[in-house]
Amino acid sequence: MKKSKRSKAEDRLSELPDSVIFQILWLLPMTDVVRTIILSKRWRNLWTTTPFLNFDNEAMSINDNDNDDRLLKFVNRALLCWNGIRVLKFKFVSRQQLYDSTYSDINLWVSFAMRNRVEDLYLNVYCESVSGMDGGKNDVYWVPQFLFSCPSLKELTLIDCNIDISGDVQWNQLKSLRIEGFRVTAHVIDQILIGTPQLTVFILRFADVGESLSIQSSSLKELSIDKYFLTYEDLWTFSELRIWTPNLETLEIKGIPYSKCMLIDVLSLTRATIGLSGLEHCDQDDALLRGIKFEDGLFSGNDFQGNTLSQIITTIQHVENVKLLKCCIKVLGVLKRKCMHSSFPNVKSLELSCCFNDYEQIVNHLEIFPQLERLVLEGVRRDDYKDKESLKFEANLPNSFLMQLRTIEVTWFNGYSMFPLIEILLKYASKLERMVFRVEKSIFAPSPLSSLLLASQTLLRMSRSSPNCKIDFYDCRNARDS
Structure with missing residues (x-):
């Protein structure tokens, strides 16, 4: 009786509906998905019907330069065994240089996904020419022309792939497109936008235009x-x-x-x-x-x-x-x-990447944001501020300055140059409710203990025009509240 109860408890995962199990399998590389055949009789053929196929060769531990054949054989065998109804998501990520001869196999996989009405296609075909920006293009993977007439696509990601279009683009259902590659011409972009009447999200990262x-x-x-x-x-x-x-x-x-x-x-x-x-x-x-x-x-x-x-x-x-x-x-x-x-x-919300040393300039620029409610500051330069004790700065600012400001978020990488700026913000933000102070890892930063102690002591000594202002410290180096 105890054994029966234990077995039933251990097999609760199998009692989940297929749709939930398939979502779990999508988070796993295909090598692990195939291994689920050992779990129970139900799982023996379950993986062959999953609509989510995730071939990430690093996650699958097939990431040696001499293992192109091993990678190709695994993907090809997995697709031969697959007998599901359709492919909703297909992902292939190569995290090392592949031989040119493998590109024909990738085209076959894309064709397989298209025949099974793929909705979400993700291709990342790593290439030294792309990552190194050495100008070479011949060994870059070129997207096959037949992909541009895939009516089922709703999401498409193409990374490190060259794109050239000889005909019309027919992506009538495509809503999200991400292109990140070495060569993307303006003509290609024009053709894509003409052929994607429902496109709502377009992410374009490129180098060679x-x-x-x-x-x-x-x-x-x-x-x-x-x-x-x-x-x-x-x-x-x-x-x-x-x-x-x-x-x-x-x-x-x-x-x-x-x-x-x-x-x-x-x-x-x-x-x-x-x-x-x-x-x-x-x-x-x-x-x-x-x-x-x-x-x-x-x-x-x-x-x-x-x-x-x-x-x-x-x-x-x-x-x-x-x-x-x-x-x-x-x-x-x-x-x-x-x-x-x-x-x-x-x-109402402003995020600035700036040099804290130019605090007077930053303060003066904030005048042109009269309705500002949230301010996020992130330092971008090495600190050269020497005076850690005497934080005195008087600015000729109007009484309405920062009257609507409710939240300030500061990311601290190194040094002490942000203190004069913080002092001015605390002095004038009369409705401030919260300041979040994040300490990031940096080779120039002081030790975690001394940096947090100094920051907290310095901030506590500063006068605040808002009696309800709460200051929170967060040490990102240890991923815990301090």
């Missing part, structure tokens, strides 16, 4: 564009970014290798993330020889990227949630000095 890019779609609600690797050609090529998306709600633009950026009819925007990225790949000394001056990652002189940032920022002033990365704080300063549309009357 030296031309103007146009995003025109009435269905898009979320758009992310990241030119994550800038070349010297980008600095001297006149190119434009045009975005016409009347129903867009979320926009992210990073990298910005464009001399001109036009956002047309984006009044539906509620969330925007803007910033530079990729400049760390450009050699500063070589750039100086070309007559370009670096200032904290932002070009001056031939400052087309600064101009582009200005164009974008002045177009998103109606947005409620704004995140500004890296050099945007300097662009705000230029706009304010020129009195060019320097007010952001609707912004």
Whole structure:
């Protein structure tokens, strides 16, 4: 009797409906899914009917460079044994360089997924040319042409895959598309947008486009564009970014290798993330020889990227949630000095990546956000603030400054330069309810104990205009509240 009760308890997993079990299996690599045949009679053939096929070769422990044959044999055998009704999700991730000869097998797998009316397809075909940015394209996996006429697709992710389209795109049900690759031309993007009438989410990360890019779609609600690797050609090529998306709600633009950026009819925007990225790949000394001056990652002189940032920022002033990365704080300063549309009357949540050493500049810029309720600050430079005790700074600010601010979140990586800024915020935010203080791991940071002790003692000594303000510390290095 005891044995019977124990067996029944141990087999509760098998009593779950197939739909729930299949969701659990989706979280496992296919090698583990196949091993479930040993659990019970019911599980013996269950894996062959799962609509979720996850072939991640690292998770499957098939990640040696000499194991292409082993990987191919496993995937091919698994697909031969599969006899389900349809494939809802198909995922293949290669985390090491594959031989060119394996690409024909990948095409067969894509064809298999299409025949079984796949809805969510995820392809990540690792390539040295892509990850190393060495300019080679011949050994990169090219997406097969027949994929562009897959009517069942609803979600598609293509990473490290080259794309070229010779005919029409017929993705009539596609709602989410993520492309992250070495080569993506503007013509390909145009063809994709024409053939995706229901596309709502479009994430585009690319390296090799030296031309103007146009995003025109009435269905898009979320758009992310990241030119994550800038070349010297980008600095001297006149190119434009045009975005016409009347129903867009979320926009992210990073990298910005464009001399001109036009956002047309984006009044539906509620969330925007803007910033530079990729400049760390450009050699500063070589750039100086070309007559370009670096200032904290932002070009001056031939400052087309600064101009582009200005164009974008002045177009998103109606947005409620704004995140500004890296050099945007300097662009705000230029706009304010020129009195060019320097007010952001609707912004309620603002995230800034900034240098805490420029605390006076940051405080002055916050004046143009009169309705700000949430402020998130993250430091981006090594600290050079020396005075840890005398934190005295008086700013000539209006009485209404930060009157609506309720929450402040600060990420602390190193040093003590953020203290003067925090002192001003506590002094003027009369309705502040909570400050969250996160300590991140950094080679420049003091020891965890001394850094938290110093921060807590310093903050407790600061005067606060809000009697209800609560300060919480969070040590991210230990992933626990302190």
